[in-house]
Amino acid sequence: DAGITQSPRHKVTETGTPVTLRCHQTENHRYMYWYRQDPGHGLRLIHYSYGVKDTDKGEVSDGYSVSRSKTEDFLLTLESATSSQTSVYFCAITPAGTDTQYFGPGTRLTVL
Amino acid sequence: TQLLEQSPQFLSIQEGENLTVYCNSSSVFSSLQWYRQEPGEGPVLLVTVVTGGEVKKLKRLTFQFGDARKDSSLHITAAQPGDTGLYLCAVKSGTYKYIFGTGTRLKVLA
Numbered sequence: 001d002a003g004i005t006q007s008p009r010h011k012v013t014e015t016g017t018p019v020t021l022r023c024h025q026t027e028n029h030r031y032m033y034w035y036r037q038d039p040g041h042g043l044r045l046i047h048y049s050y051g052v053k054d055t056d057k058g059e060v061s062d063g064y065s066v067s068r069s070k071t072e073d074f075l076l077t078l079e080s081a082t083s084s085q086t087s088v089y090f091c092a093i094t095p096a097g098t099d100t101q102y103f104g105p106g107t108r109l110t111v112l
Numbered sequence: 113t114q115l116l117e118q119s120p121q122f123l124s125i126q127e128g129e130n131l132t133v134y135c136n137s138s139s140v141f142s143s144l145q146w147y148r149q150e151p152g153e154g155p156v157l158l159v160t161v162v163t164g165g166e167v168k169k170l171k172r173l174t175f176q177f178g179d180a181r182k183d184s185s186l187h188i189t190a191a192q193p194g195d196t197g198l199y200l201c202a203v204k205s206g207t208y209k210y211i212f213g214t215g216t217r218l219k220v221l222a
Contacts, residue, residue, distance in 0.1 A: 042215045099160065099210075100145075101155075
C-alpha cells in the first residue's frame with residue numbers, strides 16, 4: 001500500500017460540466033501520474049508530474065488539465081466533460097530510484 | 113499504433129490448465145514489467161525483467177524476456193481461480209513515462 005487515495009470513487013456527470021478528480025498520497029513521492037483505462041486500450045497516460053508545479057502531457061492529454069500545488073495532491077480536471085471521457089481513471093506514483101508504479105483504487109467516471 | 117501488443121486479448125480456461133500470454137513490440141527495451149489487475153482495483157507489479165533471455169519465476173508464474181528485448185511471455189502452470197485478472201505488460205519510455213500494453217484478460221473457471 002503506497003498510501004494513495006482517489007476521490008471521488010464514482011461520479012456521474014453531464015456533458016459540458018467541469019469535473020475534478022483528486023489523487024492524494026501520504027508518502028511524499030515526487031512522481032505522480034494520471035491514466036485512463038478503457039476496454040482494449042490497457043492504460044493510457046494522460047498527464048504526469050515530476051514535482052510541485054512541474055507537469056507534462058501524456059499520450060491522451062486533449063481535454064484534460066492538471067495541477068500540483070503541493071506534493072501530496074495531483075488534480076485532474078475535465079474542463080467540459082464529453083461522453084468520450086467516460087472511463088476509469090487511475091492515479092499512480094513511482095518512488096524515486098525505482099521503476100515500480102503503485103496505483104490508487106481508481107475513479108469510475110460516467111459522462112451522460 | 114499501440115507500442116505494446118498483448119495476445120490473446122481474452123482467455124478463459126479451466127482450473128489446472130497451463131497458459132501463456134505474450135507481449136510484443138517492434139522496439140527494443142531496457143526492461144519490461146508485468147502487472148496484474150484484479151476487478152475493481154489498480155494494477156500491481158508482478159515482476160521486472162531486464163536482461164535479454166532472462167527467465168524469472170514467481171511460484172507458478174514464469175516470465176521470460178526475449179533475447180532481443182522486444183518481447184516477453186508469461187506462462188502460468190496449473191492455473192487457479194485466484195489467477196483471474198487482467199495482465200498488463202509495461203515499459204519505461206523516456207525519463208518519467210511508462211507505456212502499458214493492451215492487456216490480456218484471464219478467467220480461470222473452477
